[in-house]
Amino acid sequence: MIELRNVYKTFTRKEVKIEALKGISLKVEKGDIFGVIGYSGAGKSTLIRLVNYLERPSEGQVLVDGYDLGAYSDKELRAAKKNIGMIFQHFNLLESKKVFDNVAIPLVLLKKSKAEIRKRVEELLEFVGLSDKAGSYPSELSGGQKQRVGIARALASNPSILLCDEATSALDPQTTQSILQLLKRINAEYNITVMIITHEMSVIQEICNKVAVMEEGRIIEQGSVLDVFGEPKHQTTQNFVKTVIQNSMTTSVRRTLKTEQGSRVYKLNFAGESASEPVLYEIIRSYNVKVNILFANTTEIQETTLGTIIVQLQGDPAQLEAALNYMKQHEVRVEEVKSYVLDIDHK
Amino acid sequence: MFSTSITSEQFLKAIIETIQMVGVSLFIGSLLGIPLGILLVITRPGGVLENKALYTVLNPLINIIRSLPFIILLVAIIPVTRAIVHTSIGTSAAIVPLIIYIAPYIARLVENSLLEVNPGILEAAEAMGATPLQVIWYFLLPEAIGSLILSLTTATIGLIGATAMAGTVGGGGVGDLAIVYGYQRFDKVVMVATVIILIILVQGIQSLGNTLARKIRRY
Structure with a gap:
């Protein structure tokens, strides 16, 4: 076991002090x-x-196997x-x-x-x-x-x-x-x-x-x-x-993306269990939300699958809210992607 | 034109004297200079046994001795020579100043060789928990050995040059023969012969040094 307790390290070279470490603690x-x-x-x-x-x-202190x-x-x-x-x-x-x-x-x-x-x-x-x-x-x-x-x-x-x-x-x-x-x-x-x-x-x-x-x-x-x-x-x-891990839309997708009334873009992060559940299917079926997949990727870390999907969701605001809650309950991390449309599209 | 005033016995004697002077002063000079060079490296700032006091004394001291031209050193330390070998003339009287001349020179060469060793290796040694002596013996010296041999080769050749001046105190040797007979008596044969001998000696020692260094390095 290694433990660093609030460690600072300052070097002095030619009268100039360089702070290499500024209060490191880790275990x-x-x-x-x-x-x-x-x-x-x-x-x-x-x-x-x-x-x-x-x-x-x-x-500060450096402890190895409990000894300073x-x-x-x-x-x-x-x-x-x-x-x-x-x-x-x-x-x-x-x-x-x-x-x-x-x-x-x-x-x-x-x-x-x-x-x-x-x-x-x-x-x-x-x-x-x-x-x-x-x-x-x-x-x-x-x-x-x-x-x-x-x-x-x-x-x-x-x-x-x-x-x-x-x-x-x-x-x-x-x-x-x-x-x-x-x-x-x-x-x-x-x-x-x-x-x-x-x-x-x-x-x-x-x-x-x-x-x-x-x-x-x-x-x-x-x-x-x-x-x-x-x-x-x-x-x-x-x-x-x-x-x-690539986790953002490609430029060409962003360029062609339409900003329609009532549609919003979300980044959905799945990890482990949630990655194997048919969450998208559920929100389409139960909440009548239109789903447009803009980007999807999965990566394996520590034998756990990490998935990222960027979707454009469209539907009744109340239903949309319910769909988002449903996903959150199923361990999906939902994060709204704002400024997703490239500026050039507005000009 | 090819007549000369010296005998082949005289010549042989001179060669033996040169080898004696070089051999003895190289041996004792190395015994002093190698540890001194190691000391310079380990006591310097950041060395494995950093010792500011010792380093600040040692470093200029070596420079002071190294600043003296050998011919001056030779006569300047006659009292010291007399105290050590109880005479101020002859081959043994020449050996004392030769040692004092070559030891700091070897120390500097050894220092340079050891400083060439990859600092990463010393870091690895430190990470393994090696004692300062173990660092020197198992890491520093083996890594520098090839370079050390070349340094000693350079020192030996420097010594051969210095022995030419040993004649001043009656030290004899090939160089003395060249000055006394070749130069002062205009004996061209002696002059040419001694130059040829010195060239052969220097070439031989350099080749030997190179071969040894290459063999020992093997990498």
Whole structure:
């Protein structure tokens, strides 16, 4: 478990103070895959580096498994770090050592016996699918393979937490996929809590169960990925969500849309159960509302289907109101889309 | 035209003296310079054992010694030399100033080699909870080894140049032969021969250094 309590971090460079983190509080529960997303400069890298005390907070506390890292002596802190693995954007492998020796390093630092090291390293290389590369140098590997070595190395000392600092940002989409699946497996098979820093919403969508959105050193939104994706409140969050889920009408639909008397446009968001019920059918049948579908899309997040439909509804105002209430009762989030007609149509 | 005033024994003796001076001062100079270079890197601001006081003393001290031309250093520290080897002339008397000359030079070269190591690797080491000594031994040195070998090669070649001045205190060596016989007595054969020997020596050491560095890097 990781907990940050009202953490501030200020850097002083050439007498200029830079506030990287401004009062961050968050809680990562055991077994979570917790994603932190933000644009570059949002402070997310500083944030993850606080969790293993590569950076010390200027104010506030960082607790790992309930213990305040700030209260530890240097020696205790080093011991605590063995429980926190970390992987990096640029892998940070020793170029002078073979894959085997790279993975072995944390065990060498722990002064394990040769036989023990051999057994554990072979097991780890097998797990990440690189058994045949034990004798290769990092320079002979592809980016994805290097990150697998990084992961094996991070897992060597049996940590309960794995920190991923932009771990897939230097990889192509396909390799990113395979690394993310590996992280998911680590989380599931070893029950390791994973914390991921990224600027790619697809990473969050793919494996995270919780997400925090950062901007200018603050967390502007956090919660379960399903909630944040389903109902992004902050503009930045909406922009991120837009990169993976299209949820607005195309320009050509908006251009041809007729504004008729008594017709209104609504965005309907379905999640989980509500996505499988014939709600639209009901409102047409029971409330005599005309439905014109302008846009529809479904996405799967955390094995839950998230659906968005934009409809133009037309009918008797009282009936329309009743139809909207009916949908709300059935867990459909209804939101009226105002300014949907493009300005050019009025000119 | 090809007549010369020195014997081949004299020549051989000079070569051995040069190798002796270079070898001993390189060995002891490395013993002093390598730890000094490591110290510079780890105590500098942001280093694994940041120590402002030590760094601010060490850094200018090395610069001061490095500012002295070897020929001046050689005579300036004669009292120190006498205190250490109980003589101020001969090969062993030349070795003391050579060590004092080369140790700070090696320290700087080592510092540069170690600073080239990818900071990300040190960050990974820190994230693993490595002690400062473990960071140096398991991360910093292995990553810098190829570059360190090339640095020591450069230092060795610098030393060969410096030994030419060792003649001032009767240190002998190939360089001394060139000055005393080749230059002062207009013995062209000695001059040409010593130049050829020095070229071969420098070329040989550089190739050896390059090969070793490449072999050890393997990447």
